[in-house]
Each structure stands twice: as structure tokens, then as C-alpha cells.
Amino acid sequence: MIFFEKLFSRSKIEKWELALMSNVLIKLPEKYSCLTTQIRDGLFRGVLLGVSDIPNYVAFTFNSEVLKKYDKVDDVDYKLTNIKVYDNKMSNFLPYEIYLSSGTISGYSLGGGKKHDLDLSKIDVVEFKMEILNGSDYERILTILNTYEQHLLNPSNVYSVFVDNNEYFHIGDSEDGDFFCIDINKNVYKITHDPLEVIALNMQLIDFFTNKNNGHES
Incomplete structure (x- = not known):
């Protein structure tokens, strides 16, 4: 569910977003680490902010030609959760989740404030889990x-x-x-x-x- 008032506050993907997601995924089992190919292939076209009732959710928009390569209509929607990344500014680990729809990375959520100083060498995926999402x-x-x-x-x-x-x-x-x-x-x-x-x-x-x-x- 998207609430439109904040929809266009930012549309460009920032480098740290891709770096964070890639660094998280490569720490996960091969079933999920292989998702980094979607990032390298240029799947993401931009972002939409304030797009959900999920706190701090950022949705991706796609390059349609690349999306055709990875879209799997029959795949269930799910999220990768119980992931934590360290923020130097807050001197604390922040919760991080990656959302997938029809086989493609659709967005993510990152706890904390709007500005971060993330230490990508401190990513904790020890307790990560895959959680299936209900109807789309x-x-x-x-x-x-x-x-x-x-x-x-x-x-x-x-x-x-x-x-x-x-x-x-x-x-x-x-x-x-x-x-x-x-x-x-x-x-x-x-x-x-x-x-x-x-x-x-x-x-x-x-x-x-x-x-x-x-x-x-x-």
C-alpha cells in the first residue's frame, strides 16, 4: 500500500544503498547471495520513498528489459529479515530487511534516522531468516x-x-x-x-x- 504524499521526495538510487544490499547478500547462503546478479545487471532504475506502511521502506523501480530476465510470476513474495548493520552515528546495530516479489528484489527497510554512517564491515546475518509474505x-x-x-x-x-x-x-x-x-x-x-x-x-x-x-x- 503506497501513501502518495511522500512518493517523489527522492527518485535516484544512492551508491551506499547498492553497496549495503550487495554486502548483505554475499554473506547469505547461495540461494540468496546469487541475488547480487540482479544488482550487477542494472535491474534497478530508481527508488520510491514513503511508499508503504512498513517503517522506513524504500521501493525500487525497474529497468523493464532487465526485469524480464528475473521475473518469476509463480514465486512467492518474501523478505529476508533479522539482519543487522552497524551505524557509527548511532553507535548501534540497525535492523535491515530485503523484500522480494516474483523473484526480484523489490525494496528494503533500514531502521534508524534518515541519515546514516554505516560500517559495511559490521553486518550481522547470524540469525537471518526468510519470511513468506501474505497476498500481494x-x-x-x-x-x-x-x-x-x-x-x-x-x-x-x-x-x-x-x-x-x-x-x-x-x-x-x-x-x-x-x-x-x-x-x-x-x-x-x-x-x-x-x-x-x-x-x-x-x-x-x-x-x-x-x-x-x-x-x-x-
């Missing part, structure tokens, strides 16, 4: 989609967004940093951030994907 936002809208529409939508791209107390479901990103959504009636919208605006596109979901695949955006 994609599963919530399956009943409104026909079989072909289900094929068109990438589950990793679908998440709930609230604007002016109305719920939409993210289905894709625009080249300019805005994004596209549908409502529960499958109406298609473009949501812009400057200014914040929800624009009805007056097209069917199948038409949206046809235009996007042909290189056209509304």
Missing part, C-alpha cells in the same frame, strides 16, 4: 482481469497507490518519472508528480499496453 496487491486485482490482461500485467509492477483517498494500482512507469495506474474498474490513469494530478486516459487496459509496446505513451 496483484492478487487483489486478479478477479477484475481477464486471462489476457493477467498475461500483460507484470505482478512485480503492481502495487496499491492512494491519491486523495482514492485507491489506484500501479501498472507501469513513464519515461519522465510519472507512472500509470488503473482503478478497481480497470480505468487507466496517468499520475503526475509536478503538479500532482490524476489524469484519466480514456482507454482500455489492452490499448494501454499496445501503445506502450509500440513505443508510445499518452
Whole structure:
């Protein structure tokens, strides 16, 4: 579930985020350490902040061509938790979690304040565990989609967004940093951030994907 008021406070991935995630993953069993290939292959396009009721959650946006390589629709959603990383500023270990959806790294959460001074040589994964997450936002809208529409939508791209107390479901990103959504009636919208605006596109979901695949955006 995404709360829109903080959505565009930062969109660029910072080097320390990738370094931290890579350093954590390589300490885990091979089943999870191999996820570093997603980082090296340039899966992540940017970040979205304030995107969840999960404290300090940072969501990733993806480079679509790389996402195709790793997306596994049938994989369960889960998180890697009970991980700790040392913060020199706070002189304490902070909780760190990595979230995965459909086989791809979808985001992370890091405890503490907004600014960190992390010591990447002090990462504790002794008690780490994999925790399966319950139903996804994609599963919530399956009943409104026909079989072909289900094929068109990438589950990793679908998440709930609230604007002016109305719920939409993210289905894709625009080249300019805005994004596209549908409502529960499958109406298609473009949501812009400057200014914040929800624009009805007056097209069917199948038409949206046809235009996007042909290189056209509304």
C-alpha cells in the first residue's frame, strides 16, 4: 500500500544503498547471495520513498528489459529479515530487511534516522531468516482481469497507490518519472508528480499496453 504524499521526495538510487544490499547478500547462503546478479545487471532504475506502511521502506523501480530476465510470476513474495548493520552515528546495530516479489528484489527497510554512517564491515546475518509474505496487491486485482490482461500485467509492477483517498494500482512507469495506474474498474490513469494530478486516459487496459509496446505513451 503506497501513501502518495511522500512518493517523489527522492527518485535516484544512492551508491551506499547498492553497496549495503550487495554486502548483505554475499554473506547469505547461495540461494540468496546469487541475488547480487540482479544488482550487477542494472535491474534497478530508481527508488520510491514513503511508499508503504512498513517503517522506513524504500521501493525500487525497474529497468523493464532487465526485469524480464528475473521475473518469476509463480514465486512467492518474501523478505529476508533479522539482519543487522552497524551505524557509527548511532553507535548501534540497525535492523535491515530485503523484500522480494516474483523473484526480484523489490525494496528494503533500514531502521534508524534518515541519515546514516554505516560500517559495511559490521553486518550481522547470524540469525537471518526468510519470511513468506501474505497476498500481494496483484492478487487483489486478479478477479477484475481477464486471462489476457493477467498475461500483460507484470505482478512485480503492481502495487496499491492512494491519491486523495482514492485507491489506484500501479501498472507501469513513464519515461519522465510519472507512472500509470488503473482503478478497481480497470480505468487507466496517468499520475503526475509536478503538479500532482490524476489524469484519466480514456482507454482500455489492452490499448494501454499496445501503445506502450509500440513505443508510445499518452
